[in-house]
Each structure stands twice: as structure tokens, then as C-alpha cells.
Amino acid sequence: MPFKPETTYNAELKVWTIIAEQISDSESTVLTREELHLNSMRVASYMRSLGLLQSDIVGITARNTTHISAVIYGCFFNGIPFHSLNMAFEEATIEKLFNITKPRLVFCDGDEYEKVKAATKNLNAKIVTMRNHPIGSIRIDEVLATPIEENFEPLRLEQGNDQTLAILCSSGTTNIPKAVTIPNSRMILFATLHLTTADVQYAHSTLDWFSGFLTTVSSGVYSTKRIISDNPFDPASFLRIVEEHKVTWVLLSPLHLALTANCPEFEKANLLSIRTFLYGGARCSLEAQHKIRNRLQHDCMSLMYGLTELGMISMNLNFDQKPNSCGRPANGSKIKIMAENGDLLGPNEIGEICVNNGRHWAGYYGNPEETQNVLDSEQWFYTGDLGYLDDDCFLYVVDRKKEMLKYQSYKYFPNEIEEVIAQMPDVVDVCVFGVWDPMGSDKATAAVVKKYGSQLQAQDIVDHVQKNIKIMNKHLHGGAIIVDQLKHSPNGKVNRKATKEYCLKLLESNGYVESN
DSSP: OTTSTTOOTTTTHHHHTTOOEEEETTTTEEEOHHHHHHHHHHHHHHHHHTTOOTTSOEEEEOOSOTTHHHHHHHHHHHTOOEEEOOTTSOHHHHHHHHHHHOOSEEEEOGGGHHHHHHHTTTTTOEEEESSSOOTTSEEHHHHHTSOOOTTOOOOOOTTGGGSEEEEEEOOOSSSSOOEEEEEOOGGGGGGGTTOOTTOEEEEOOOTTSHHHHHHHHHHHHTTOEEEEOOSOOOHHHHHHHHHHHTOOEEEEOHHHHHHHHTSGGGGGOOOTTOSEEEEESSOOOHHHHHHHHTTOSSSOEEEEEEETTTEEEEEOOOTTTOTTOOBEEOTTOEEEEEOTTSOBOOTTOOEEEEEEOSSOOOOBTTOHHHHHHHBOTTOOEEEEEEEEEOTTOOEEEEEEGGGOEEETTEEEOHHHHHHHHHTSTTEEEEEEEEEEETTTEEEEEEEEEEOTTOOOOHHHHHHHHHHHOOOGGGSOTTOEEEOSOOOBOTTSOBOHHHHHHHHHHHHHHHTOOOOO
16 A cells, blocks of 8 residues: 555555546546645645644545545645544534544535635645635645655655554534544455456545545555545446446445435446445335345445444454345454343344454544543453444344433334335335433334425325334334425434434424324
8 A cells, every 4th residue: 555654656656646647527527546646745845845744633524526636646645644623514513523633734615615714724724725725715726736755755654554544524413523533444445356458437525434435545555546535425327437537436424325226227227337336324125125136237235334433343244144234343353242231142143243353553643532432451442333243253233322222111223113114115214213201212203205296294104114114113103294305414324312302393383292
């Protein structure tokens, strides 16, 4: 990898300096490998002119625009980690997160300039805008006009492979996101080992998602062609991009996969160029997976289980045999299932998923207490996810530990009900949450997004659950509600808490009656 301390400009780095070809579908720009390489060295030279050291942090809150990859590669050339935030974060969240890492230089879109400026007012940070440049900002064009340092070479990493490569954000579905350090490790590339220079990559994720980060790194390492877009995800646009650019490698969230499988344009879409289709980060209905899979020329769809903290943990390469599984542990990763009392559980017993991948992890930046809460003395990471390993060592994820609910003292998980609802042909997305009642029970309630034009009714969902789940405690005692969309965290995961709050307000304001 290019980040190794022994890497040199004239030897190992020769492949890396090719970097990637990049096409922006939304901005209609094309950068050759040479142009992107030169731009990356200009950004690196600009950072050096400011006196930035490897102990400094570069802040990023930006979309997938033309020159953002050069910013990332420029950071890599200098051994300077970047801290990437989602552009949808509110000013208060940006302020809290950047006050942890204290970036001296921040790259953002002009659309977010005023918000970022206000959030970093106490940091005295320089702000570079990537597009839509407001008065007072430094334009990315000015940075790219920086002369490349004479005899430019990437810098050696002062801490070797233990040095932090990047800082991303945790999902933040229950609280303010944590600043997650990403180490300089070849294991980052595990899901991309079969890429070649002939591949065309597409992932809609921005750099604050691990998937966006992975795609940016792998496209540079393997010198692929990468297609980017800064527009909100649109399934019709995605299908057009795949056909127009003959995309071979795709990484999507389950939400985007479901939207694609259920959009009107899907029936006529040409997906024959795809030879690797990866997805992960949440659950996805089997129906949507089958629909996509049946249109691919190759058996190349793989569900991944991973963590921002540790990267990819497992991948399911046996969809036909284990369609609901996240697969076996990846090379170098170990998984164990632990009971609440600390006992090690056996096959098919549900407990907390714990992972050890044998590599250094610096923890949550500036938060040693939270790091100690998830990492034990033997470097086992306690994920907070509940799941089990079957007799063949295939991993199944059940739910988040904090989201376990009770109805009349009977424990149940929202995902158990969501899986049943997701089997309904007219359901695009679903979120089940518990509504507390005075009798001490969490009454399961479902928020459902239905297909466009569908006549699906809330009572149909209640009846379907009652028919297909024999245990009365798991029925929708709180009823169901049809909504236009669920609430998602900036990284695309369903935010159960926010969806619940949104639906309860709808129920109250519109006079919905619970179905019991």
C-alpha cells in the first residue's frame, strides 16, 4: 500500500502514482490518472506550505465532487489523517466533533461554508471550498495552483503501520457520533483484492462512510476507473450510470439496493457489466436481493458485515445456502459470541458479537473512556450487535443490543418482525420500534414505506405479521403506519429513534388508531 513507511517515490510508489481515472457523472468532468496524480501532489505541497505536520488533522465535510479525491491522496502523501464528517450534520455536531480533532485546515462545499465557519470559529482553521465558492473562502482552484514541491516524495510515516490513516464517524443513531480512527493497514483492502486496472468502480457513499473511504483508497491503489456523483442517490440515475459507464464493481447500502430493485426503471436496466456487487451496513429484504441477483450475469452479490472501527469482518459468498447470513469471518478475523454474564456461547446461541482482527486500533480519537468500554485487554472488540454463529460458523446478525424490547416480560427484537414485513411484495422499507405502555410492555409498531402506486394498507401489515408469526408477543400490538420515508442517519442506516419520534407525531396529529 502507498502508506507504508518504506514506500518510495521511484520504486513501490510508481504504481501508486498512477492513481485512478475519475469521471464525475454529476459535474461532467474527467480527470486522467496523470491529472489526478498531479493535483494530489499540488494539494500535498499546499499543506506542506502551511507547515502541517503528521500530528495535525485535516477536516473534511464534502460531497463526491471532482477534486475531493486529490485532497484525500494529498493527505496520504503527507501522512496526515483527515477527519471526515457528513455534510448534513448540524452546526452543533460539527463543532463538537471538530473540537475533538481540532483540524488546522478544512475542506467543504460552499453550500456548507457558513455552517462550517461558525462551527470552527474557535479553531482558527483555514477553510477551502470545493465548489459554489462564497466570499471569504479559499477556492480549491487556488490550492491546485500551488507549485509542486521540487523533488516531491511522499513522507515516511512517523508511527509506521500503527499510524492513523483517517478518522471517520460512528453511525450516531443513538447519540453524537464518535471520532473513529482508521489504522494504516492492508486489511482495509480485503473486499477489493480482485480489482484490476480494467475495473470501473461506483459507490454512492461520501467519505464519512467507510464504503466511500474504501472506494477512494482502492481506486487509487489498483488504478481503476472511478465514477462519482454528488447528487442524492436516485435509483434511475444509478442504473443509467452502470449501463453508460459499464460499471464492474458496485458497493451500495441495503437501502439503495432496495430502492433500485423496486424502481420502475429496474425492469429494463442492463446490469451485465457488473462482476462484483457488495452491500452491507444494515439488513435488506431477500426479495430485493433476489431481484438484483437474478439480473446479474455473474453470481457476484455478497453481503458484508463490518464496522467502521475494524473494517470488514465477514462476507457471505454462499448466498444460496445461507441467504440471511453475513458469511464466515474474513481472513485474519476472529468472532465469538458472548452472553451478558461473560460466558462464551455455542452455535446458534444469541449473544453479543465480539471481534478480534489482530491489528492495531487507536480507538476513538480523544475518547479513551469509550474506547475502554468496547475493547478488552485481549483486544476483543464488543460490537454492541446481537447475533449468533451457526454450526458451519456462518454469522447471523439479529439486532443491536440496545434495541432489544420486551412485551409482557417476553424479549423480542425489532429485526425479527421487520424480516417478516419485508417479505411483503409491496414493502420497500420497514422499521419496527416499541411503544411503551403503562403495563410495562414495548408494543411493537411498524413504519412502512410501500412501493409507488401500491394499495397496501396498515391493517394488511398487521394481519400479515399475525399470520406469519405464531408468537403473540411479537405481533404489532402498536399497529402500523404507512410513511413516505423512514428517518436515516447521515450514513444511510435507519435511525430507529428518529423514525419512532416522527411516527408518534404523525399518529398524534393525524388521529391514527392503533390496530390491536
